[in-house]
Amino acid sequence: MEEAPERDESLPGRAESYWMATSPETGFPPLDGDGRVDVTVIGGGIAGITTAFLLKKARLTVALIDAYRIVTGATGHTTAKVTVLHRLIYADLIDRFGGRLARQYAAANRAGVETVASLVREYDIPCSFERKPAYTYAESEEEREKVMAEVDAARHLGLPAAFTEDVPLPGESHGAVVLEGQAQFHPRNYLLLLAGHLPGEGSYVFEMTRAVGIEERADGVAVKTDRGTLHSGHAVLATHYPIYDRPGAYYARMQPSRSYALGVRIDEPFPNGIFINASDPVHSWRSQPAADGDLVIVTGAAHGTGQVTDTRAHYRDLEAYARSVYPVRSVDYHWSAQDYITADRVPYIGRLAGGHDRIYVATGFCKWGMAAGTAAGMILTDLIRGRENPWAEVFDPSRFREQPEFPDRVQKKIEAAGGAIEVDAAGFDREVAAIPPGEGKVVEVGGQRVAVFRDDRGGVRPLDPTCMHMGCTVAWNNAEKSWDCPCHGSRYAADGRVIESPTVRNLRRKEVVRR
Incomplete structure (x- = not known):
């Protein structure tokens, strides 16, 4: 994430997450030239920071890099529930994977909750950490049966779940699965303190440093950024959708989803x-x-x-x-926030699929990233150190043995983006005039699509709507004033600048030639 898009101030309340509004800004320097560390971690959310922190505690040198400022992406816009109870998931996991692997999922998330609690105590982190019971409640009799089945499944996996008729929210309910001892916290205050322990002794935090490519070699990994190259023995992709996805293991395995908060x-x-x-x-x-x-x-x-x-x-x-x-x-x-939903509701944590030995990934948290992102740091630290981890199998990114083919046509479509388009002046003016000031729209002129943003003064910024990640067509988001890709979640500011990966390149300008 490079820069927050403009937001619609006509909506109720301040257009900012509470966590961002009530925590200090960061000011870590950008990378300046080439460097070398044991591990490069790309992405400054809870998975990336936790991984980097635990690796440094294990006496490895680490460089944590973020395209914008750390903890300003999904983690800076989360609900910040630290819990093992993920709606109704355990009965489904047992059906999909069997009890052994489902038990790994439960145990990993439970360890994530307790690790957050332990670090808060050890470092005396002022982050409003508080234990709370977690409820998944039914709103109908049909849902009640599913909730009761979830209680049985959770208990079978060793979680102390219970069914309760008493749901202390207003309105009609039909019982809930409840799990005591879960938690909530202020995620930025927690993670900014952990990140503050990273610089020094050969480790670094580099902000405003965008990774633009990765080259894996027999003896290590080169992470190319817009400010230099980091050489390391291993690299971790903690950027939600991986910026490096060859031969296309993830593009058909995850869907980006936005949700809203007040x-x-x-x-x-x-x-x-x-x-x-x-x-x-x-x-x-x-x-x-x-x-x-x-x-x-x-x-x-x-x-x-x-x-x-x-x-x-x-x-x-x-x-x-x-x-x-x-x-x-x-x-x-x-x-609002964006997260990725995997095909089987389980995150991808481990070696990058496709035969990669030195590149690791943590993504697809399905909106439950506080406990699972912490567990990801624990799993990846073990794997990078060559140690077995008791939960790694269920999260293995290679669990889908048949990988989809990466479409060759994508690169050609991206290379063709931009350029000039000749338009009928009157027709183009009518299309633009229909766009209110401060809004955008993808219009079709001269047989081609153009992403047009009309600023508050009536000025027009024509762009090619081809997403520079994998060639999908972006759409206008009128609440966040951004161009959003429906395929893999890349997002761009109104002027086409990247604000959220997996893309690493801005939208291309479209020259409109009037006739």
Whole structure:
């Protein structure tokens, strides 16, 4: 992530995540020339920072790099629940993988929760860490049966889950699976302190440093950036969708999904717990201690990235839902987040698929990245050190033995992007005039598609809508003022600059020749 896009200030509340608004900015330097470390970690979210931190504790030298500032991507916009209870997943995992591998998933996430708790204690991190019971609640009798089955599955895997009729949220419910001893925290305050321990003794944090390519060799890995090359024995891709995906192991195995959050004030105490409903549409609840009383965070309204035209409506729908449940006094914050959903709901953690020995990946957290991202750091640290890890098998990125072919046509389409297009002046002007100031739209002129952003002064910025990752066509996101790719989640600012990987190249300009 390079730079936050402009946000729509007409929406309710401050257009910023609560975590970003209430934590200090970082100022780590960019890479300046070439360097060498034991491990290069690409991506400054919870998986990347935890991996780098644990590797340094194991006496390896590490370079953590981020294209923008650390903890400003998905981790900076999370709900920040630290829990093993991931809606209704355990019955499904047992069906898919069997009890042994499902038990690995549960144990890894449980270890992730306890590792966060241990690090908070050891380093006395002021991050509002608080133990809470986690609930997945049913909203119908049909869902009640699924919730009860989840209790049985979780208990079979060694988790102390229980069924309860008492769901302390307003409104009708039909029972819940509850797991005591889960947690919530302030993710940026937690991770910024861990990251502060990285520089020194041959280790580094480099911000504003974009990885643009990786070359794997027999004796190591060269990570090429826009500011130099880092040479290391191993590299870790913790960038959500991997920026390096050859021969295309992941492009058909994950789907990007955006969801929305509001930070609201309500006129009554919020119950003790972290909550999520059992079926779609998803709604999640938790509270956060704040200087002027608890802030209640409600999330939901998820959809595939780039697949919705009016993203502002999702914020408004979420606000209407929140007001239907609680007497909302004010909406103080609104923000959105992006994560990746894997084909089988299990993250990819381990060696990059496709026969790579020195490149590792941690991605596809399916919106449960706080515990799983921490577990990823533990798994990758073991693998890089040549040690066995008791949970690695279930997360193995190579578990899909048949890999999809990487489409050769992609490179040709990307190479053809940009250039000039001759248009009928009157027809083009009509298309542009229909776009309100401050908005964008993909229009078709002269037989070609053009991504047009019209700024507040009426100026026009024509771009080729071809995503520079794998050639899909971007769509306008009117809430975040960005161009979003529906295929793999790359995002661009209104002027075409990269703001979220896996792309590493800006959209190309389109020269419009009027006739």
